[in-house]
Amino acid sequence: MSGYLAAPPPERGIFCNRTLNMRAIKAIGYDMDYTLVHYQVEAWERRAYEHIRERLVEQGWPVGHLSFDPVLAIRGLIIDTEKGNLLKANRFGFVKKALHGTRPMDFEAQRTEYTRTIVDLAEKRWMFLNTLFSLSEACIYAQLVDLLDAGELPGPMGYVDLYAVVRRTLDAAHMAGKLKAEIIANPERYLLPDPETALALLDQRSAGKKLLLITNSEWAYTLPIMHAAFDPYLPKGMTWRQLFDVVIVSARKPEFFTTRSPLFEVVETQSEALLRPHAGGPLKAGMPYFGGSALELERHLGMSGDEILYVGDHMFGDVHVTKNVLRWRTALILRELEDEVRAIASFRSTEARLAEKMVLKERLEAESCHVRLELQRRRLQYGPRSEVPEDQLLARGIALRAELEALDAELGPMARAASELSNPHWGLLTRAGNDKSHLARQVERYADIYTSRVSNFLFVTPFVYLRSPRGSLPHDPNVPGGTPVFPSTDATSGSNP
Template sequence: FCTMFSLKECDAIGFDMDHTLCRYVLSTQIELGHQALAQYLVKEKKYPKRLADPVLDDPNLVYCGGLLFDGQHKALVKMDENGKVEKAAFGTEMISDSEISKLYSSDMYCSHYSKVLSGTLSEKGVYHLHDNNFDMTLTVLLSRMMEIAEKQNNETKLNVFADFYEGISHAWDAASFSGGNSMFFEELKSNPGKYLHKCPDVVKTWLKALKAEGKVLFLLTSSHCDFAKHVMDYCFEDDWRSYFDVVISKAKKPRFFNEQFPFKVVDPDHVCELATEALELELNGWYSEGSSHVLHEHLKKWSGKESAKVVYFGDSVKSDIVPAKQKCDWEAVYIMDALRAEKGALNPLSGHEKSLLFSEGFGPLLKSTNGTGTCNSFFCKLIEKYATIAMPSVEYMASLPIDFQYSRLGNGNGYYPGKPNNILKQNYRLQES
């Protein structure tokens, strides 16, 4: 087993789109997602108007990455690397240590720990790992919904989880982008510059250089073809497909890695999915759905390598990193916005981004605050088990030579631009990066 990793050694390189290859303005994107869900629930499900209060206006915002939503106790929990619940919140209120011990018994062990560590990162209605920027929108909303429901009389209890999933389906339904009935999509259509960053030239040059080196490049996103085109047109301009050998949208990750579904052909002129199943993938083609097993066989053929080495870039531990490593044995580059807090990272975090990504209540992202403080957080253990390296952005990696040798994750190594000192500290929000 090699302790170092280099793109030079890879035969095929894949990218997630949202929050990976295409960066969002976190504060406006998260607020838009929140409003799209909250206003629907206020109008259609009669939730109080305060559900739609702006996220950043909430003085009790407790979100940070790497939390597990435990449906049994309706609590967001932070575990240490051994599964002990060290911090928890109900709604927007932190739970005291004595209350945690009542919920989780004297040893405060979370019963979902082993299943999550083994790669089963969510179980509908039971638990769900909140690990990425999309989850951030849902965390704040769900926290408020639970608090509101808790205060209702028994006769008028709100059906929080059913309402929650219905709201998600409405806001991000496949037909919503073209149908004009989603606040989220309509706003992104009208004002893309408010929510998206343009792709820097260094990334475009790097992608071209990778192709020139003979690497097979693919875009693999769960976004539907019409939304994917809109985002890529804005970030890369309308020649974006020329950077990739194949494009796959509507991948429905992690299902793409876990199950076998046929590929469908996407008509690039009309930007729609055809009923036609693709029996063979073609270079420069655009497809939807499908499975990683079939894709991997084509990557071997296109690269001319029977043992093709594949690396995949993604921002979601749940949908990208764990299944890519576990199901395909691909290398996995974790794009971790929190690392933009570190000295030397490009695109430093703004004040609003710090408020959204870090929590004084839950403490440091990668470190446990129990006892001596020498124990890692569960999230740290999960990252280091499945990811190859962790990067603040694709742009940061694009600024380094293709043959750069990276230390793999483990024992504090593998985080770039260096050891993540800022996100190992308590009370990060009081620090200046």
Template sequence: MLSTQAVSEMYGRELVDLRKESRWEFLNMLFSVSEAVAYMQMVDRLDEGAISADVGPLDYKGLYKAVGNALFRAHVEGQLKSEIMSKPELFIEPDPELPLALLDQKEAGKRLLLIANSDYHYTDKMMQHSFNRFLPNDMDWRELFDMVIVSARKPEFFQMSHPMYEVVTGEGLMRPCVKARPGGLYSGGSAQMVENSLDIHGDEILYVGDHIYTDVSQSKVHLRWRTALICRELEEEYNALIRGGGHRATLIELINQKEVVGDHFNQLRLAMQRRTKGRPAQTLAATHMDDKDLTESIQKLLIVMQRLDQKIAPMLEADGEHFNRRYADIYTSRVSNFLHYRPFMYFRSQEQTLAHDSYSSYHPKLSKSPGSL
């Protein structure tokens, strides 16, 4: 990784508009990680001349498209999902509390929906493996949800209206339908259909997802649904906050010291400026100083501030690496965290604070009050 100083020296004030630069690609979901790794490995092979001539002449952009097409085919043609379904235990990290958290919500009167881009067979296989063994009384995962929608085609699901089909057999056979009903299993459709079928809309819905664009951004922008982003990195951030308590206390103390020294320095500097202009007005800190003492004090304080900056800058950079930008209304690392709250809890984001605000700005930015999601 380049340091902040190295980035500044290389790029200076160069502005990059990612919306107009065709040489940039957004890697904004976990599936993109494998795409990026595969591409990096193939770049090395291209540079070494190890890619067969049968593939054709490729530059870096063409190579990226070739890698993307290969992964797309593996995904769409079912190769990837077939391998996952054959051995789900290799790919799924079980969370016994997740089904129980949803069961609490359902028994508290919430209506739960599952909206998945995957087809029925893959969704059913993954949900059976992840949920059924942790549910009580031989309960099936379908019994948790008031409605299940597969092949949803998000993010188009939030913006457009696609044909809707009801899945009527365990083999996945479907028939066209016009209106969804609670308890049904459907393929396609739209978010508007969900609102109409359940007679709810807007901020009555909390949409929980793990993709900033496909899930959180589109449902919020187009429908005004409230959003919760599942971000597993929050667990690392939380642990970093706990471990970094002493580090942060030291950082705040250094910042406070610099504020005191800086205020004293600025008073002396202002006094020097006024004396240079022949004005008698003095600042409190310089009232009893002659010109020589004033000059020496300014120089000493400048050295003190520079030394404080040398300590503060790397500590601020390290502290900032614990946090990511936020896009949703609320954030949690996994759905099962809801199990630790009463299902009647209403969550809302706190008012945002700035870097120079009080120590409370380091507290988790999530508050709660009685009510209903």
């Protein structure tokens, strides 16, 4: 048994925000894209980018020379459509890093632009990059901002208009279906196989869980992609369709969770799939369905609320809405988490040195403040004062400044390295300086659990009782082995909120 009890690699863990007893879960719903099925992100997003670019070229835009930059954007960034900026904000909505187009904004420019601004995603101005599918859109938008500023795009046009063009062009590219046709024709190029996912779902089904597939993808795409991702790894004679009690395609999430829409049966013929209105009554096993609503699904299952766990990769469409509206339990898939955890581990020794130096910096700063206050009281003749001669205080103040400058020179490269972990522009997905990122705050608020891939459920079994850690506050004593804290890039000076 000892082999089964071995801990998973740290990057394959399931992380718990709110205690979740999997024995109490009666049904598990899954999204497909970037949840059950993972893609070669750069290959997919490069082709999506190229489809947008080609459509713009057809409209006469001088963009044929542009190319996809895989590190320009990450999930969790925010597009400021009014200013043409890409932003990373902390959990309070304060902007910590900004690019105007593809160009980094310096500290003063960023402070001038955003010192009185708090990002509120409820406002139309802000576009949150909820999923990996957003990377191509953000990349080409940033590059087009550069061209707009240079007067090279058709006009008159503002940054909001430009974003609308990008969004419209991307939607048209998806509607045309060319990209998905390429993926269906060559799944080996785009899919990232994970043989363990099929076994994880077999475990859950065999443990008595109802399994649901709820995807926005259409049936013509879902069928071949699920076949390629699952069937080679299932027992002989079994297909992916036998894993799921209910299959719903073209679900139109998040509306699927919030509104009522007609439900259709997908009737397969030899040459095509046709839609037939569902006449009511229980959903048929093995029959794919089109549209419908979560309320209708709950009625069919005879379940609701915290009896159902929904697993998806889209922060808003999969996790936020199901938690807020239906009170389902939620799991967020963050494939990038594996690289993030590995990056943190590789930085641990530097982090320890950095933390040690920061303790010294704080001590020296505290002493410097006391020396400065002592001199101020002597100059203005008020309050208690020490017996230390003034010339000694002045000399100590000078010495402290020199020590702090030397320490800053030592801290600077380490702090910059911390800020560039995982991505040279944006650093870690879940951090914004020394604080949690806006994405991390949403994960914390809406995802009961989060992990890098569905197959990580293998390590915990369908019967696990996942317990959240004790919450911490700034006044709590430090707990050894707790979450690492990364100094912000301005560790050598002051910092914004």
